[in-house]
Each structure stands twice: as structure tokens, then as C-alpha cells.
Amino acid sequence: MSTQSLPLRRDEAAARASLLKIEDYDVRLDLGSSEETFGSVTTIRFTSRGGPTFLDLKPVSVERISLNGASIDPATLAKGRLPISTDEGPNELVVEATMPFRNDGEGLHRSVDPADGRAYVYGMCFMDAAPTIFACFDQPDLKAPYTFHVSAPHDWTVIGNAPGSQTSPGTWEFERSQPLSTYFVTLVAGPWHMIHDEHDGIPLSLSSRQSIAADLDKDAEELFTITKQCFDEFHRLFGIRYPFGNYHQAFVPEFNAGAMENPGCVTFRDPLVFTSRVTRGMRIQRATTVAHEMAHQWFGDLVTPQWWDDLWLNESFAEYMGNRVTAEVTEYADAWADMSYARRQWGLTADQRGSTHSVAGNGAEDAVSALQNFDGISYSKGSAILRQLAASLGDDVFFAGAIDHFNRHRFGNATMHDLFASWDAAAAEAGVEFDLDTFTTQWLLTAGPDTLSWDPAKMVVNRTAPSRHPADRSHTFRAAILNGTRWTTEDITVSGDQTPLQVAANAVVLDPYDDTWASAIPDWETVQALKAALPEVTDDGLRAGVWNNLRSAWFNAAVDPADVIDIAEASLPVEDLEDTPRRTMPWLFGSVVPLAPAGARERLHEAALRKLAEVAPGSELQLSSYRAAIRSASSESLLREWLATPPAGIETDLDLRWRILAKLAENGFADRAELQAAYDAEPANEARIHLNGALVSIPDAEAKAYGWSVFTGETDLPNYDILAAGRAFWAGPAELTSGYVERYFAELPATAEKRSGWSLAEAAEAFFPSGSVTEETLAAARAVIELDLDPGVRRRVADAADNLQRQLAIKVTYPA
Ligand SMILES: [Zn+2]
DSSP: OOOOOOOOBHHHHHHHHHHEEEEEEEEEEEOSSOSSEEEEEEEEEEEESSEEEEEEOOOSEEEEEEETTEEOOGGGOBTTEEEEEEOSEEEEEEEEEEEEEESSSSEEEEEEOTTTOOEEEEEEOTTTTGGGTSOBOOSTTOOBOEEEEEEOOTTOEEEESSOEEEEETTEEEEOOOOOBOGGGOOEEEESOEEEEEEETTEEEEEEEOGGGHHHHHHHHHHHHHHHHHHHHHHHHHHOSOOOSSOEEEEEETTOSSSEEOOTTEEEEEGGGSOSSOOOHHHHHHHHHHHHHHHHHTTBTTTEEESSGGGTHHHHHHHHHHHHHHHHHHSSOTTHHHHHHHHHHHHHHHHHHSTTOOOSSOOOOOBHHHHHTTSSTIIIIIHHHHHHHHHHHHOHHHHHHHHHHHHHHTTTEEEOHHHHHHHHHHHHHHHTOOOOHHHHIIIIISSOSOEEEEEETTTTEEEEEOOTTSOOOOOEEEEEEEEETTEEEEEEEEEOSSEEEOOOOOSEEEESTTOOSOEEEEOOHHHHHHHHHHGGGOOOHHHHHHHHHHHHHHHHTTOSOHHHHHHHHHHSOOOOSSSOGGGTHHHHIIIIIHHHSOTTHHHHHHHHHHHHHHHSOTTSHHHHHHHHHHHHHOOOHHHHHHHHHSOOTTOOOOHHHHHHHHHHHHHTTOSOHHHHHHHHHHSOOHHHHHHHHHHHHHSSSHHHHHHHHHHHHTSSOOOHHHHHHHHHHHTOSOHHHHHHHHHHHHHHTGGGGGTOOHHHHHHHHHHTSOTTOOSHHHHHHHHHHHTSOOOHHHHHHHHHHHHHHHHHHHHHHHSOO
16 A cells, blocks of 8 residues: 655654653554454543644544544545644544555554465554554654553454453453553454463463464474573663563564564564574574564663664664674574674675765654665664674673663653763763763764775785775774684784784685674685685684675675685585575675676586585585575476475475475476466465565566566565565566666656555565666666655665666676
């Protein structure tokens, strides 16, 4: 659906916050009367200084509005806003409306599980969708307690932020919640599979769709164990108990983000319930996500940023604390090495683009543009900087400041200046000498990373600050030095533009363990030496660091694609902790292979087959190698053989079956009937997503026309299916898709009439013609950015154009 509404501006939010104090919300929802819409009656009690303001409301229709007993004409509602004139003192506003169920992962999302026809509903108010569920003053600093009353079909379970229970069949009553910001109010309703536990006085629960209940059961103990370990550690570190009562973790379908930290009722994307076999990397990712959302219960939920320009107070802290606590108290002690593969490049690349921003005080002026800052800078870079800060301040001061911050602003809102003041006070109290001002200015308030490189001729480390964001930062980090066949580690501090490093070395890898924040570029001799040396490296952290440095070099056209292929062929990045299908492999096959000398894909395929033959059957390395082999395959007979008889130690589950089918489809070896039959045999949600991707990847005009209808919104699919279609669209011979490059730019603006928010921007990115590495495509991308686009779409296209420009630079520097 499209919500033609005005994004809330910061000055409007500030004016409304100074006018109003919200006493409470009473929300009555009727979820059982229609599949398209639901009834929503909201009573808001608030105190005002008196005067005009507006209410946020995005309904299908309005039945009745009254303010202090006087009715208001619903026709005055425009662009999601209802102007109201408040009395000085207490006010009561009642809105009776019909709201839309949505299928784009925002608002109250409703989906039907194709496996069994059951319908499920969940709320995602973040970041401006609350007014599609209930009438509200939708901004983070107008917190209030909520009391929910829900009627639902009799076989449903309903869970909310506060504890609740079924008082009669289909009627659910909830306790009054703690003060909540509108963006983290939620509701999860449906015939969910529920599992209960308890820890330290906190009732715990998990839920999933019924069709994946067995898979949730299988991992429930692991999930509960991580949750308990993290609660204990957060309680120890913060000294403030979890304040929201129950802690429910709901795995929900078609969720856009990884998870959402709604107090008391966290929602996770349900591919995190593993229905097929996964590698350790995916388990680590799930564990850090669990810990990240728990950290948010303090950083974000207990104390909330006053405005979105401080979203780092949420995300950077949750990311840092989530990774740290996972590594320190759960079975996943290698979480940091995994994060190095998973998130480091996300942050470093975002920080080098034209769209970069500072970690703190990102300057977001309205709610929609703020959404674009939920990026690698707010997460990955913010986490890295906080890790440095904790190391510099020491844990005692770091946490004393955080605790002071929580106590001062408990159930309220705060800004970065509040937190800096708490840290300053804590440092003074402890007698710790640390120049917090300089640190925050250089690392949190200045955008862009320095570039570090080793010059073997001059025996110096060069440091270059980004030209658009000048800075003078010192870096303390470890370097891995290869001398002969022996690796050693050296501690280095770089505080000028050239720092001597006198070592006998055939390779120097700077900052492989992510000690500092910089783009570390390997020199030519190191790249050559890595071809023989990397296969012998068994240190996960060093291997991850090497790949990060190669990717940093790639991003800056500072490494020859042929050299990257040589290294990958010798030492394919299939690690058990590396979630190969989602990280390094897509980069190798999607970005490097197309610009490398002919035959690169075949060489990587042979390397994957060799790896597959040498690793232990049944191991996760075997699974990673097998996926890499499938991804790079083009032989119908081999793919058919695997479909019938997988290698010993592998069982063909849904995920693997569809990986193979997708490859067959992409190469023209599987037709629509075969794909449809495979789906009909196992009609799961995941299978439908794979099916839609595979249908679009078939190399014929009909498949591309179908894919295009998904992009334009003519064919209406749920959000994950749209992404799968977009990622598959440009596969196949260029003559099939070349005509669509121009059409992409011509038809992109109109997609805002069919979609909004998250899925609008994601679709724009997924369908971008990133394989068309030409000056013409770059010019077209730059031209479309100048149009009046949705800010989310503009940001994705701008970043995709930046990628294109970098690919062009590689083509020019290293002609294949
Ligand atoms: Zn988060």
C-alpha cells in the first residue's frame, strides 16, 4: 500500500513535545472481523498547554473522532495528519477508525502461511507506521503507558508489550504498560506455536508459525540459554534490572529488518528459525541478534533518543553490547570474527560514500530521511568506535556513565550530550584522565574513515584522512607480519601521516582484528604473498581481516581482480563461521568475477569442488563448500546428479533443493512446470520466495516480463518475494535484459505509488541494474537521483551509482 503522508519534521516534533504531555493510551483492536482491515478505537488522555497541533492517523476510513466530547469532522484528515485544537489542561481524544492490514512488513502485517493456510498478524510501528494501527502522536519523545484490549479469532494467541491474558474466548486484556514510545508499541497475534520458560523472575517465551514449530522446538533450548546468559550479563554490567515484565521473542514472517526491540515483545525475521541446515555463521548471527535486541531494552527502550539524529544511541550501543556479550558469555566466543565478515565492510563502504554521515548527530531532519541512517555507519562503525571508547575509558567508567544515563532518563528520552555529560562525570569521579571531547569530535562527530597502507619500500605506514572530512586521528592496532612462513603480531600506533615500521616481511596485514576504524589497503607485494600464504592461515580473525583488506582495496580500485581470483582460488572463503552464501561469496561472484579475466567463475567452481572433496562429510565446512559449488555451477548433469544424490554427508533439504533448482532455472535447464511442481510438493513460505526468484531468473522474455511486473508493482507479492525477484532479474544473457536498464530509470519514480517505506527502497536496490557497468548507466542513475524521489529510494540509487562508479574505476585501472 502507499501512504501518502507527510514525514514528521524535527521542528514539528519539538513544537508538539513542548505543547503536550501524554497521560496514557487505551487501544481497542478488533482483529477478527475481516481479512483486509481491522477496527481500532483509541482513547488518548493528554495534558496540553493549549493550542493547535495535530494527531497522526493513517486509516482506511474514520468512523468517529471526538476531542473533549465535541466531534471533529474526519474530512479534515489530510496526508496522515488531523489538525486539532487542544484545551489548556487535560484533554481526551477518541478516534474510532478502520485500519488496513498490510503485507509489506510495516503497520499490522497480516500473512497467510501457504503451508497450512493459517493467518498471522504482527505489529511493526517502527518507524512511522504506528498511525496505521492506532491514532497517536507519533514521535519518540512523547512516551506514555498503553492499555490494549484485543478481540481475535478464538484459536489465536495475542502477545503485547505488557503481560496479558485471554479473559473469555477471543478476548484479550493487557496490563497497563510502562511508558513506551509509539515506534516500539507492538502486538503479535495468531495461532502461534508457543514455548514458555522462566529465568530470574522473568517469564520468557518464544513463538513461531505452526508450520515451523518443530524447527523452533529443536532450537528452543539454545535460544533460551542465550537469553538467560545475556540477561545475567546485562544485569551485571548495568546493575539495573530488565524493567518491562515478560520477555517474549516472536519469530514472524516477512519481517523487513533482522529484528525489532519492542519492549517485552521482540520480533525477529523468521528465517532465523532454521528450517534447513545452516552453518555456524548463521547461528552466531542469530545469537548476536538476540543479544542486540536485549541490549536495546536499556539502550533505546528504557532511555530513548529524543530525536532520530541520535539513533546511534540505540543502534551503535545495541550492536556493540550485543556482539560483546555474545562473545563473552555465550557459546559463540568467536562472535567478533564472524562480525568481521558480516558487518565490517557494510560500515566501511558506507563511510566512504558521498552519503556518509557522522555516527552521532547524523543531522536527520525528518523521520523518513532518518530511516536511511539505519546503515553500516550507525551499526558497524558505531560499534567499532564504542569498542575503542570502552577500551580507552576502561569498563568501570564506560558503564558508570551508562548507568548514570539510564538512571537520569529512566523511561524518558535523552540526547548524546546527556550521555557525554554522564561519561565526563564518571571519568572525573574515577580520576581517569581522558580527553573525551577530542575523542567524540574525531570519531563520533566526524564522518569518513582514514586509509592505512604499508609501503614496503619506505618501511612506513601511510595514513590518509578523507579529503571531504579532514581529521587528525591516531590509530592503535595490531598488524600481522609474515616473515618467511611465520606470522607474528606487532602492536602499532599511527599518529601521523607516515609512521615508521621497520620489519622484515613478505606480507603486512594492517588491523586484521578490527582494533581501529580505517580502510586498510594491502600493498602489491602483500597481495602476491597472500596467494601462497592464506591457505596456511588457520586464525579465523586473521583470515577475516585479510578478506576485509582485500575488499577495502577493491572498493578503492587498488587491487587487480585477477589477483583476488588467484587468492580466492587458492583459499576459497568457505569458513564454518562465515555465512558464505550471504557475505564474501556474493561479492566474489557478483562483483569480482564479472571484472576478472575470462574463466574466473570456472576456476572458483573447480576450487569449490576440490574443497568439497577434501573436507569431512557432515561438517559445516562441507555444507559451505557445497553451497559454493552450487553457486558457481553451470553443468546441468552435475546439478541434476546433486538433486538426485547429494554428496555423502549432505541431505537435500528445502534450502539446498531450491539453490540447485534456481541454478538450473537460471541456466535454462529447469522450466516453469518443474519449478511449480517442486513448490507444490512442499508449499512452504521459504519455497514460495525461492520459486518467485527462480521464475524470474529463467533466461527467456516471459520470465523477465514477469520480474518486471513485480518491480512496477503490477504483480503484488510480499516483500521477501519482491527482493528475490529483483536479485534474480538481471541473470541470464544481456540481450534479454538490456532493454530494461533504461526502463528501470524511467519507471522507478512511479513505484512509490505502489509501495512505501522499507519495501519501496529495498525493491529499488534489488532491481538496480548493477551488472550494467557502463558510463551510460552511471549517467542515468545520477540523473534519476535529481528527480523528486522518496528519500529511501534516492539513497539506495545514490549508493548503487557509487558502486557503479567504483566498478568502472576498476575496469579502467585493471582492464581484463
Ligand atoms: Zn537495533
